[in-house]
Amino acid sequence: MKVIVCIKQVPQTGTVKINPQTNTLIREGVESIVNPFDMYAIEEAVRLKERLGAKTFVITMGPPQADEALREALSLGIDEAIHLCDKAFAGSDTWATSLVLAKAIEKLQEFDLIICGKQASDGDTAQVGPGIAAHLNLAQATYVRKIDNIDVENKIIRLERLLEDGIEVLEVKMPALITVVKEINQPRLPSLRGKMRAKTQKITIWTHKDLGLKEEEVGLKGSPTQVVNIFTPPPRDKGMVFEGEPEIVVEKLLTELKKHLI
Amino acid sequence: MSEAIKVIVDKCVGCQLCVKACPSLAIKIINKKAVIDLEKCNLCGACKSVCKFDAIVIFKPQILKEDLSSYKDIWVFIEKEHDKIASVSFELLGKAKELAKDLHCKVVGIFLGYNIKDKCNQLIHKGADKVIVVDKKELENFISENYANIITYLIKKYKPEIFLAGATTCGRSLVSRIAVSIHTGLTADCTGLDIDKQNRLLIQTRPAFGGNIMAQIITPSHRPQMATVRHKVMIEPQIDKTKTGQILEEIVDGKLFDDRIRFIEFIKEETEKVSLSEAEIIVSGGRGLSDGKNFSIIKELASALGAAVGASRAAVDSGWISYSHQVGQTGRTVAPKIYIACGISGQIQHLVGMQSSKIIVAINKDPDAPIFKVANYGIVGDLFKIVPLLTKKIKELNKK
Numbered sequence: 001m002k003v004i005v006c007i008k009q010v011p012q013t014g015t016v017k018i019n020p021q022t023n024t025l026i027r028e029g030v031e032s033i034v035n036p037f038d039m040y041a042i043e044e045a046v047r048l049k050e051r052l053g054a055k056t057f058v059i060t061m062g063p064p065q066a067d068e069a070l071r072e073a074l075s076l077g078i079d080e081a082i083h084l085c086d087k088a089f090a091g092s093d094t095w096a097t098s099l100v101l102a103k104a105i106e107k108l109q110e111f112d113l114i115i116c117g118k119q120a121s122d123g124d125t126a127q128v129g130p131g132i133a134a135h136l137n138l139a140q141a142t143y144v145r146k147i148d149n150i151d152v153e154n155k156i157i158r159l160e161r162l163l164e165d166g167i168e169v170l171e172v173k174m175p176a177l178i179t180v181v182k183e184i185n186q187p188r189l190p191s192l193r194g195k196m197r198a199k200t201q202k203i204t205i206w207t208h209k210d211l212g213l214k215e216e217e218v219g220l221k222g223s224p225t226q227v228v229n230i231f232t233p234p235p236r237d238k239g240m241v242f243e244g245e246p247e248i249v250v251e252k253l254l255t256e257l258k259k260h261l262i
Numbered sequence: 263m264s265e266a267i268k269v270i271v272d273k274c275v276g277c278q279l280c281v282k283a284c285p286s287l288a289i290k291i292i293n294k295k296a297v298i299d300l301e302k303c304n305l306c307g308a309c310k311s312v313c314k315f316d317a318i319v320i321f322k323p324q325i326l327k328e329d330l331s332s333y334k335d336i337w338v339f340i341e342k343e344h345d346k347i348a349s350v351s352f353e354l355l356g357k358a359k360e361l362a363k364d365l366h367c368k369v370v371g372i373f374l375g376y377n378i379k380d381k382c383n384q385l386i387h388k389g390a391d392k393v394i395v396v397d398k399k400e401l402e403n404f405i406s407e408n409y410a411n412i413i414t415y416l417i418k419k420y421k422p423e424i425f426l427a428g429a430t431t432c433g434r435s436l437v438s439r440i441a442v443s444i445h446t447g448l449t450a451d452c453t454g455l456d457i458d459k460q461n462r463l464l465i466q467t468r469p470a471f472g473g474n475i476m477a478q479i480i481t482p483s484h485r486p487q488m489a490t491v492r493h494k495v496m497i498e499p500q501i502d503k504t505k506t507g508q509i510l511e512e513i514v515d516g517k518l519f520d521d522r523i524r525f526i527e528f529i530k531e532e533t534e535k536v537s538l539s540e541a542e543i544i545v546s547g548g549r550g551l552s553d554g555k556n557f558s559i560i561k562e563l564a565s566a567l568g569a570a571v572g573a574s575r576a577a578v579d580s581g582w583i584s585y586s587h588q589v590g591q592t593g594r595t596v597a598p599k600i601y602i603a604c605g606i607s608g609q610i611q612h613l614v615g616m617q618s619s620k621i622i623v624a625i626n627k628d629p630d631a632p633i634f635k636v637a638n639y640g641i642v643g644d645l646f647k648i649v650p651l652l653t654k655k656i657k658e659l660n661k662k
Contacts, residue, residue: 011285011471030287036592063301091266091305094450098442121591122471125450127438130406134442139407139522142435145585158526162586163431164539165343166530173522182592183585220266220305220320224447229478230283230308233469236617241640243629246647253623254655256639260600260621 001054001152002111003045005078006101006132007038009062009069010122034069037117040180043187044147045115046077052152055079057108061089061100067203075190075198082108086207091220094123098131100218103211105136112155114177118143129179139176145183266305266321269296273317280309280318285471306477330462332421333485336362339413339427339436340373340385340393342404347381349498349540350428354491355389356499357455358426361464364457367423368392372416374409376402379511386507389499393509394420400519403528404432407520410439415518417444422486424464426455429490430539441488447481448488453495453618464489473617493539494597531586536570538587543600546572546589546616547582550605550626550645554582559649560604566656572596572616574606590615605645608633625649 012031034042048054058073060066061084070081084104092100105114114133119126126142133140145162148169155174160167162181172178190198208218216222240256242249276294288302289309296317298309310318336358341348351371358369371390373382375397382393396412417425417440425440427433429451441448454467458480464487466479481487531537538544545567547560557577564571572589573582589596591611601619606612608624608631616622617636624637625645634640641648 063304087300090300090303093447094438095442095445095447098438123450124470124595125438126434127441127448127450130435130438131442134410134439139520140435140439141523142406143431161431165537166528168528169526171524171526176522181585182588224441224445224484225449225479225481226447227307227477227479228465230306230311231476231478233473233476236622236636237638239622239634239636239638239640241629241634241637241642243642246643246651249641249643250648250651250655253639253641253652254659257600257621257623 001052003048003054003113004057004111005041005045006116007060008035008120009066010035034072035120039187040184041115041117042073043185059104071198075194081203083203083205085205088208088215088219093223093225094125094127095224096218096222098128102132102135112174116179118179118181133177139172141172142179144178144180268319270317273315279312283308283312330485333423335368335370335422336424337370337372337422340371350493352388352498353496354426357496359389361457364459374401382509387501387503391507396512403525405523406435409436411518412514414440414443425486425488427490429492433490446484449479450490452489452491538570541570541598543567543569544572544598545569545602547604548574548606549576563653566653574612603633607631
């Protein structure tokens with residue numbers, strides 16, 4: 001069995017802040033982390049390796065510093081890492097990103113399961129996972145909260161999806177792509193041995209040429225969408241704060257809330 | 263490769279505005295001129311937007327695939343919630359009608375399912391000029407592959423100019439498959455839609471970085487222009503029973519059904535009456551509750567208000583309430599009319615999941631808790647006294 005995890009390096013949410021005076025991003029201390037949802041994807045792949053002897057791969061598309069994210073995945077037990085690193089990829093929207101990832105997955109051949117986090121914490125689109133599935137014409141299951149069973153012989157995976165108002169149970173023929181939510185597992189911490197191995201392990205680097213893609217098919221040129229403007233939303237109005245006797249503050253709050261309840 | 267972004271050195275005055283705006287830390291001022299590190303730049307355009315001297319240019323080739331003028335009308339994907347039509351679909355019909363006025367075109371509802379023909383009139387009364395309905399046993403349950411295959415076929419056949427769907431679990435899983443198959447642009451989770459009449463472009467506004475930044479996105483040279491739209495942002499239109507429209511039933515080829523996915527069952531979460539995504543009001547509890555059994559006071563307030571119950575990550579990780587209630591970065595993003603945070607300090611990871619709420623109420627004993635920074639109304643005090651009292655007063659009001 002071959003399992004491929006797609007991850008993204010993102011800025012840590014707490015470090016992306018806006019200076020209210022200048023309405024610009026505060027740059028100090030911007031740290032990069034592995035997208036939180038992708039940590040559950042990595043963990044699930046490592047569990048499949050332990051349970052079913054799956055061979056595991058991690059892929060990311062990103063600038064040279066995304067190497068750190070791949071090494072983190074390796075330290076957690078993923079076998080091999082591939083870095084899709086090429087200036088030509090810059091400015092890719094979800095269409096182009098899912099194309100690049102799909103081509104890399106295709107190049108790895110004979111895979112059974114692709115696991116992605118449900119969405120990335122910077123863009124929040126949740127579009128790349130299903131996009132990869134569409135490029136590769138794979139069956140998909142999004143928002144997976146549990147893998148119930150994998151029938152390796154018949155290549156059928158039974159899983160549970162977390163929807164707005166309940167849980168859906170599906171059986172999907174592999175090869176398939178799933179995106180996972182936090183409920184699926186509790187990610188482990190890297191072991192010391194894992195960290196040591198990750199430090200020195202060779203990471204494969206592929207560019208658009210390695211993937212058989214033309215420059216105009218990727219990056220900004222290959223992206224149907226275009227960002228035309230970025231602005232900071234108007235700050236929230238300064239709120240009222242009530243302090244004192246419960247009886248009085250609750251009455252004050254209710255008076256205010258009534259204005260909005262009708 | 264040819265550079266996709268360039269600083270026009272003659273125009274640049276070294277003012278540093280772009281340096282501050284760049285989310286990727288890719289710009290430095292060297293010898294009083296901006297220099298962009300292409301290794302770091304992701305071509306987001308933030309620098310170009312802030313530059314007062316038009317000194318930054320981004321090259322984007324405008325290759326026209328085909329004549330875009332053959333695409334017309336605004337399509338709305340009609341989502342079902344078991345036996346009824348999801349309210350987000352009605353909201354989108356209302357918004358589509360507004361946009362259609364600027365484009366002088368029709369609003370078309372795209373309705374897939376089984377035994378649904380009797381519901382088509384509801385869509386017309388809510389603003390659709392036309393409904394394309396596909397009624398088949400195989401479409402009884404939402405299987406994204408089947409729905410995507412059929413809608414892709416319909417888009418190729420009728421060529422809509424704009425395609426909208428709700429940014430729900432269903433909508434997001436479906437539409438990105440369609441956008442890839444059709445090869446067109448898709449913008450996720452929009453909170454604003456407008457028309458650039460001159461160029462017939464859909465201006466799509468959406469939050470990024472957890473609502474810290476808003477981005478405006480267009481799809482200049484591919485059609486349809488596709489977007490998923492956040493629930494509860496657009497206004498649901500009034501019913502107009504006098505309105506008439508066309509209902510068109512499409513018969514589709516059985517080859518469009520994918521046999522790789524089998525629906526087994528749906529288990530409804532019965533514990534709560536109101537779901538987070540539907541709620542007008544949400545009452546959330548956090549670490550300040552100290553113990554799982556204290557969640558009862560949150561549930562009582564929610565029940566008095568007809569609200570849904572939310573929770574912070576701390577409360578979920580402590581096992582006090584199930585993950586499906588978690589609001590925040592690793593949980594759900596919500597934007598109700600009123601969000602009441604009880605005993606939640608307001609870590610950034612929580613704030614990004616709820617700061618788009620219209621009115622935020624915070625109840626917390628720590629006056630310095632970050633939640634008060636986003637709250638319209640804050641009460642500094644003991645939630646174990648305040649919340650039950652609030653519940654009692656609201657129950658009294660309900661009786662009146």
